[in-house]
Amino acid sequence: MKMQQTAEGVARPAGRPRSEKAEKAIIDATLDLIGEGIGVAELSIEAIAARAGVGKTTIYRRWSNKEDLVVDAMASLKPPIPLPEQGASVRDALVTYLRVIRDESSQVRTRCIMNIAMSDAERHPRLAERFREIAVEPRRRAVAAVIQRGIETGELRPDLDAEMAMAILSGTMMWHMKWAHQDRQPSDDLAERIVDEALKGFRPRPGED
Amino acid sequence: MKMQQTAEGVARPAGRPRSEKAEKAIIDATLDLIGEGIGVAELSIEAIAARAGVGKTTIYRRWSNKEDLVVDAMASLKPPIPLPEQGASVRDALVTYLRVIRDESSQVRTRCIMNIAMSDAERHPRLAERFREIAVEPRRRAVAAVIQRGIETGELRPDLDAEMAMAILSGTMMWHMKWAHQDRQPSDDLAERIVDEALKGFRPRPGED
DNA sequence: TGATTTCGATACGCTTGAGTTTCGCAACGC
DNA sequence: GCGTTGCGAAACTCAAGCGTATCGAAATCA
Structure with a gap:
């Protein structure tokens, strides 16, 4: 050659x-x-x-x-992460984030791709690694930034574990999309409900700090 | 014949x-x-x-x-649900529940079976239905009972949504097991940490009721 | 123009596994 | 014992798809 x-x-x-x-x-x-x-x-x-x-x-x-x-x-998939606008409140930013997950999970195509990423990953480590790199990590970082900002503004507890918060938000939405939509499609306000429920534990306790 | x-x-x-x-x-x-x-x-x-x-x-x-x-x-799989002892506190019962999920998710065999249930389910609705019936529903009911009891004893907020609580607990643990264990195995106290974090939002707010 | 490489198409030999059939034997009721 | 059905094993036909090779045409550069 x-x-x-x-x-x-x-x-x-x-x-x-x-x-x-x-x-x-x-x-x-x-x-x-x-x-x-x-x-x-x-x-x-x-x-x-x-x-x-x-x-x-x-x-x-x-x-x-x-x-x-x-x-x-x-x-080659470019994950559409509309990074939450930095001006909005933490609540709004998280709602936006979960709405994206919900909308994506409603599409057959996205669900199939996610299934492959999650299931075949067990047998194809390189695939899992790559997916984590392009789809999970960027979002994790985005949410971590939002949470960090919330801690700085006092909207969130100073001792809040960002990793745990991420797991709660994403995991709860994923669980709902996977196991709760058997009879009906997800309610429009699912993202709001999850965020509001999670924030009950994320916000500073009154009388403390 | x-x-x-x-x-x-x-x-x-x-x-x-x-x-x-x-x-x-x-x-x-x-x-x-x-x-x-x-x-x-x-x-x-x-x-x-x-x-x-x-x-x-x-x-x-x-x-x-x-x-x-x-x-x-x-x-034919009999899901090993050690139903939380009714005498224990809600916290202990939930920790026990999440520990079971964590331990199961650590076994290759269980993970493979779950992968199939979740991934191939998209193409095999009967399989998804059956799995939901034998693995998801019993646990959902068990957790719902624990939460109901917690509400009655005042350990939990009276307006707590049992469905949402279930999704938060299970979803968070599943997310951790799927995406957070890339570098290290799950910490021993993961179940406790999830339950304690979730309970921060589940307990009654002081000064309300 | 000629050398080189890729193009899509097609054919080839090969392996895997589906689903069926046949075989001789085993287990049951009568 | 006899009729019936299930058993494991083996052979069979058939289809799908792998990975390779070959073809003439096309694209690029010197």
Whole structure:
């Protein structure tokens, strides 16, 4: 594979360059299929190639196995974290955050992707790590910042454990979305109710401090 | 298929009766394989038959497809709910409850089964329904009873929403077990810390009532 | 123009597992 | 003993999908 020098000095291989469009089509097809409820195990390279309108060779030239492809596909997801506006109250910021989780959890596509992240993660550590990195950590940091600010303004208890608060807020919403929506869709004010309930324990106790 | 009358008057088919031992072996093998991390998609009848020391025909005679078998296997699980002793305080009862969840979530086998229940549930509604029925509902009721008692004794706020409390307790523990144990195993006092944090919001506010 | 590489398409050999059938034996009631 | 049904084992057909190879066309650079 001879290299050639471009004007910018970047080495590039001779011959026809790889198609970025094909690459994107492959990633999109993978996410589409996953979003339709196909698990990693059932996911076939042939189906991805067909969906992407691409030859199998084009896939194998880029990824040597299915797991690598799925990891890259998951990593390509840009999590829509509308970071809570810094001007709002802690309550409003947390409500906004939980509303995002609720809305995402209502979409079949997001739920399927989350299922894969959570379930197949047991067998594919790299996938779990990547998902944590792109989807969990940024949010954890965002919530931690909100909580830190709340502590500084006195809206929250000074000894509040941000990690615990994060777990309570996210965990409670996830539990509701997973196990409580069997008969009815989530009520519109679910985010508010969770935040208000949690804040009962998060706020400073009157008569203390 | 001719029927015959037993002494008890129960109709039973002619010929050799089906082996309960084989049936149990099939169920056990299924749960074993699932517990080892085999997903429903990769789970093969052949592997189950081999593991159970049974012919494939013996499986097909009882279950017409894989989903039916998995549903029955999951349903055979007796969830170990050590119902909190009624004498203990609400705090102790809830700590006991969360400890059970934590201990279960630490076992690979239980985690695999839960993963299947939660993830494959999206595609297999009967499986989700059954799991909810045998694993979620009994616990929900147990916790609801504890909370009801706490409200009656004045240990908890009279307007506390039992459903919300359940979601907070279980959801928070599940979140921790799923996303917080990446670097270290759960601390021994995790159950206590969650309950104490939650109770800060669950107890009556001083000066109110 | 020629060398090189990628493109999509198609075909190929191979493995896995589904679901069925057949076999000889075992367990039951009569 | 006889009829019936279940048993495990093995063989079978069939389909899906893997990973590789080959094809002619297209894209890029020297």
